[in-house]
Amino acid sequence: MLVNIIDKLGDWNPQFWREVKGSLKSRNIAIAAGAALILQFLVGQTFLSYLPVVKIFNGAVTPTSNFYCTGSGKMCLLENSSFVINWPWWWYHIFICLTILVTVVLLIGGSYAIAKNLAKEERRGTLNFIRYSPQSTTTILVGKVLGVPILVYIFALLTAPLQLWAGFAAQISPIVIGGFWVVLAASCAFFYSIALSFGLSLSTQKANINSDWQAGYASVLVLLFLGLSAIKPIHNNIADWLNLFSPLILLFHTSNPVYGADSGIFSYWNLQNLRWFYIPVGASIWGTITLVLLNYFVWTFWIWQVLSRRFANPQGLIISKQQSYKFMAGFTGISLGFILQLSNNGSDLKLLDSGGYLGAENAILNYGIMPALLNFVVLLILTICLSPPRQVLRDWARYRVSMRKNFPVRKQSPIKQIAQDLVLVDKSPAPLAIAINTAIATIPVTAVLLFYNFQYFDRIKVIFSALFFMSIVAIYASLYQFLTSMKLPQNSNFAAMAMISAIFLPPFSLLLLGLNMIKSPGIWLMSTWPWGGINTGKVSMMVMGLLTEWLVLILINWQLRNRLQKAGESDSKHLLATNSDH
């Protein structure tokens, strides 16, 4: 019967069939099942050992205190010659323990297996044969996601009954338990999609990296991400976004009065304060589930856009320029939700001040610097993703006119044609597209800062900060594209390293030279970290700094233009020029 079911599933998804056929050997199933049973046995034994034991000394019961006893000061009360135990509280800990273990095993184990499998296939070249088949990318990758971690799924399924039993015995709401499994499924989809893209992208670039190491990197990243998002309390700033990536966030809603005074073990998360566009999503279980699922859905959707392109064409760019604009608009929309969460009259600030972390003095950090830093990181990643490699740039420069035949448009002036190419065509240089993305990211946030909570912000400084931000990102994008257009071995790695050095070296050098931001704002305004000088700098200094940045931007783009023009010259022209020299 099992063979028939697998056979039918194979008709539905051949890739799932192949993975199951490879992994579902009786030895492997026994190992997975054994591991699940041993784990449950160990958890059960550990928690049993925490229970108090009745000890009789000189015919009387020795007074005992225990974490699970119900008396005052945790003293154990005797009833029918055994201690009264707060069983829901005891089951609650088993539930929490099993929930964390299942989450970690599912996410880390599954991500490792998927990243390793895909990297191995890509390196061997077997994935190409699947690409030649008429199956869609979605079918193949869904088959991988469902089939490769099949042993991890078996492990989780066998652990689930005890976890569910513990949950019900701990009197946890079925909505929370059911909601947790739905959120866990969504988080598997998200983290496994990351593992897929990790396996696909790194293996095509670094043929010398061992697939075990590669999968190891992926799982460590998932672990770090998961750990960080699971332990961070809510601070009512954009960093709260991170919490939405942890399926364990729902554990906050598991507290129950029957547990006694200690019931809120996750209360330090302050999830009740989580808001998004003023909506108190963290206060209710439904709000939390909805926002977490929405967050996973949006990110998984975008990762699959990347996967579809990467799988179909490993040499192509992982995201198109048009997709990048939509992505950035969506990203900015969601991030605004984390900025727009306090009302103008400051009544919420007082409330949040009692939390100790957030106050009016931190508004610039929370709503100005942190969103800018996040946008900066996202824009740098987009720069790397959108910048075509040297060969593609050369092809575009050389065959741009012929390529346009594929995109018939009405007659346009050459400048308009170039502009259209730079904005829409994936093979063209990326700086203009990055500049547009930067504007999409910066303008709405700046507008919000100018008109919201304005008592905390100096409008002029906000405008200059935004202008500096856009200029600096445009400089980095141009620099990266210029470096990738050079003939260097592994030039994309070199360009990335150079870009990172350009970000960090100048401010570190200034600090080492003892030129601090308060005393020498002018120099900082002209460096790659101009925000350092904004707080104390004069407007004239800021204008000078901005003009300097623009001059650098123009120079880099001028050089890039010259380089591309040279690359685009036909070989015969090159040959004729060489001959005429002789």
Place this chain on the structure above:
Amino acid sequence: MPAELAICTKGLTKQFDRHIAVNDVDLEVNIGEVYGLIGPNGAGKTTLLRMLAAAEEPTIGEIYINGERWRCDRSNRTLKRNLGYLPDDYPLYEDLTVWDYLDYFARLYGLRGKERHRRLYEVLELVQLINKSNSLIATLSRGMKQRLGLARAIIHEPILLLLDEPVSGLDPIARMQFRDIITALREAGMTIVISSHILSDLAELCTSVGIMELGYLVESASLQELYRRLSRQQIVLTTLGDVKFMAMELKKSPLVENWETIPGTNSVRAFFSGTETDSAELLRSLVMAGIPIAEFHCTRESLESIFLNLGHQQAS
């Protein structure tokens, strides 16, 4: 686009840095043809085949398969279903058995139930691996793996098959077996494009040939046309008497363009431009002249010598 063309490319170009691997190639292959691609290493054969299989994106140019535009960035299911491709390296899943491997690919190409089983048996029989169907792929010889690769490429009965150096590295018996399979596929009406260094094999299999050099398709014609234009008819003659007398008689015939003595034998190879009747007349005149003829054998120049005579001397 003429419907009878299985493949048509227009200005197909692939550039790697300053090196143009395939340069402005206009290739036309008719339906049902076996088209051989020949050329030295680095001539652009593999790149051309990879672009035809949508494994490589052209820098510029268009590809039409059965009249339909073929693009690397689009998943064209119908075209993929009609295309089989065996690259020069053919990684396999060593952990699967021969049957499971082909079963997997049959499923990928949408074959279901009994049809899939029938096709699996058919293909295994064709590639002579039926007795190895339950063996692990890791245990197969190189020739068997090559045949399994071919089985994978044809499992879905494509109407166009692209084979890149399919017989390289095989021993003579494995090559012969492979040739027989291609002949069977040709008879089944499949259009086949095959690149190979072994020109004698191509001469036996192909109906048309394209010669590539430095990325250019410098020659593309049917084999008959190629022989007609570029191959000189040869007659090998052996005498029991003195070879000089035979040579003197040959000089008298205006249709004998040139001749050479085959060293160490009593034979002469004459390059003859006449028809079959003319060659019969030549034989009669030699016999009448009293030359004791032991062998009179009409033959043509091989594909290999045609290729060499064309002077395509690109270094490998």
